[in-house]
Amino acid sequence: MSRVNHAVVGVASSAKPASDAVDATLSDTGVYISGSLRNRLVVTLIGGVAALTLLLYVVVRDYAAQIAQQSQDSILRASVSSMLDTAVIRNGIVELDIPHSAFSMLNTAKDDRVFYAIYQDDKLLSGYANLPRSSAQTTPPASTTAVLESALYQGVPIRQITASRLLVAGGKRASVSATVAQTQDALSDTLRAITLKAALYGAGFFSLAVLLSAWVTSSTIRPLRQLANSVARRGPQDLSPLSQPVPTEMVALVSAFNHLMARLEKSFSQSEEFIAEAAHRVRTPLSTVRSHAESTLQRVDKEENRQALRSMIRAIDESSRAATQLLDHAMITFRASQFEYHSIDMVEIVRDIVVRLTPIAQMKDVELRLEGQPKVITLGDPILIQNAVRNIVDNALKYAPSESLITITVRSDPKPTIQVCDQGAGFPENEIKNLTRRFARGSNAAGTIGSGLGLTIAKDVADAHTGTLNISNQTSGGACVIFSL
Ligand SMILES: Nc1ncnc2c1ncn2[C@@H]1O[C@H](COP(=O)(O)OP(=O)(O)OP(=O)(O)O)[C@@H](O)[C@H]1O
Ligand SMILES: [Mg+2]
Incomplete structure (x- = not known):
């Protein structure tokens, strides 16, 4: 979503009247x-x-x-x-x-x-x-x-x-x-x-x-x-050319617009490809360094050195997580601009994620409970939705305490919705509206590995489907994220 907005702001800020003689007023949308x-x-x-x-x-x-x-x-x-x-x-x-x-x-x-x-x-x-x-x-x-x-x-x-x-x-x-x-x-x-x-x-x-x-x-x-x-x-990700017939006098305007869209599309996909490539290149040597650090940790006895190695492993994990999330984000951005709607069962997608994350949940003694309707059929991109929900559930697992319950409810009424609620401390109340921004991490995230891209990914996926991502705290305690299409 942010991509096109950046472009619009750029145009507006440079769209000053050519001379002071031009009698122009500035509109709410920043256009003279x-x-x-x-x-x-x-x-x-x-x-x-x-x-x-x-x-x-x-x-x-x-x-x-x-x-x-x-x-x-x-x-x-x-x-x-x-x-x-x-x-x-x-x-x-x-x-x-x-x-x-x-x-x-x-x-x-x-x-x-x-x-x-x-x-x-x-x-x-x-x-x-x-x-x-x-x-x-x-x-x-x-x-x-x-x-x-x-x-x-x-x-x-x-x-x-x-x-x-x-x-x-x-x-x-x-x-x-x-x-x-x-x-x-x-x-x-x-x-x-x-x-x-x-x-x-x-x-x-x-x-x-x-x-x-x-x-x-x-x-x-x-x-x-x-x-x-x-x-x-147009959707915020839609950079396709305008195809409707227009009068001759407007051809120059429309073709200039289409050229601009094509240039934007090209430059976005180039930068996303670049990020994905860079993340991939960083991740591979990082995992090599990590395995070396782990094996060295087994062999080192001196507490001082062990501590240094643990910090090193943690830094590697941070970098690796950031690279993974950047790669996912680039994939999401690229896919969101050109996906096709498929008929999907949201319950099946969620069940699959629950199965995959159950080992991590068990390590923390956390129960992942799936509730709601047995089937919720809707139109969407399964890979995008899977990525969004995995990030939301991953957050619940990261920020909720051990021996707690995470409830995932899937409903079709009034609209296809996946709700993930945990029993943790919830979102820091005064930071809620910023947490979906790129690289934004809450004050409660100190000490937890992360890059601040999980909720951005979930929000971008919701936007691409013209849906919403609502994050709030329950009155009974715990965070609640509602992803609706
Ligand atoms: N279930 C939750 N309970 C409490 N705080 C949460 C929860 N989910 C997210 N947050 C807060 O929102 C912030 C942003 O979440 P987001 O998923 O975008 O980033 P992250 O989890 O820090 O990093 P990552 O990119 O690895 O997911 C987190 O840093 C955290 O402060
Ligand atoms: Mg996260």
């Missing part, structure tokens, strides 16, 4: 965070959509206003030209017979008021004298082009058209100009309705676009989240 992709996407998409909606609204409204204005203008143009068409010079006098249709064509649903003024040169012939005069009336009539203007008349906005016509008859020339103006109540109503509709369509378009952006954001983020979940769900 610079904003959220989801928020960035949502803000960009919704901001863009809002700007587009506003633009669309303004364009639609202006275009509609222009169309509405054009239709009023063309009626005004028809009205003024129907007036001017009737202008004639009769007997030297300018006459106009304003047709009824010139006004009736301007009828609107809102009964807009119509004003007109007809001038011969600068003289008002008919109509409203105070109607604002346009430039077309004040300048000499060079053409018959109509001039359209928006103005205020009697405090009300009006649209007016002015056109003029040059009459020539019997040697007389006269310039006649006509202005027709109309209030804009109906037009304002139309514009208000169009504006409201444009706003409603805009709001609908905006809501749809917001939904669409939410969907786009979540479907863009989904592969990232799935990848993060599948990495987070």
Whole structure:
């Protein structure tokens, strides 16, 4: 378990932001965070959509206003030209017979008021004298082009058209100009309705676009989240490459991750192999030295020398035990990273260990009692579990007093569990949480041969099976270790 954790800590501590300018916060997991992709996407998409909606609204409204204005203008143009068409010079006098249709064509649903003024040169012939005069009336009539203007008349906005016509008859020339103006109540109503509709369509378009952006954001983020979940769900020993399909943009990230995993796997297995090889090489000469020391001890009489030889044998035993445990630990670590689940009977594994350790137990006058169910079938790696349980029972034999009882209970309910309880002094209470660390030995272990790896092995095996190792003291006295899968 510790392997991958070391790797993660390493990455986190070196993952500082590239420059101080980067606005990053440190998360609980030790990773620097610079904003959220989801928020960035949502803000960009919704901001863009809002700007587009506003633009669309303004364009639609202006275009509609222009169309509405054009239709009023063309009626005004028809009205003024129907007036001017009737202008004639009769007997030297300018006459106009304003047709009824010139006004009736301007009828609107809102009964807009119509004003007109007809001038011969600068003289008002008919109509409203105070109607604002346009430039077309004040300048000499060079053409018959109509001039359209928006103005205020009697405090009300009006649209007016002015056109003029040059009459020539019997040697007389006269310039006649006509202005027709109309209030804009109906037009304002139309514009208000169009504006409201444009706003409603805009709001609908905006809501749809917001939904669409939410969907786009979540479907863009989904592969990232799935990848993060599948990495987070991995067992601590799992260094296998990621095999799930990912979008093209994530290929570089996943392949970098897979390369890293491959390098880690290689370097771990190399270091475990190295430890195993080193332990093996140390153990062999140690046993030779031990047998020499033992035989010398038989032959030496001087107490001083005998004492030195005994210390030497003990030191050799310590080193040999450490080498054995290191070898086991390396094997466990290697196997835990790539084991396959088999159907196993935990009771059979425990019974086998009890048989093997019974001679040692008998030497100490300790009884090993197997209790619980007759069969507990589960899935696991038999070699790993055997190693873990052997270390736990070995501890009970080492740290429990002679003439005591060690109870090993195997149960399947609520989960496959092996419980080993002894009648010794128990774990040193304030050291319990550290005892599963590598090379950690309790204060009660002084004088007992050991290397501090037994509980580490048991815990690593439990972790590899996604199980737990619980160590505690019984209220009635004695240590109790619960290994569950
Ligand atoms: N049954 C027990 N009763 C009391 N203390 C225990 C018991 N089992 C373990 N301990 C304490 O936990 C410590 C760690 O145990 P662990 O098995 O990891 O190491 P060890 O027994 O010292 O060495 P080895 O690697 O040879 O097993 C021991 O040193 C001891 O202090
Ligand atoms: Mg031990």
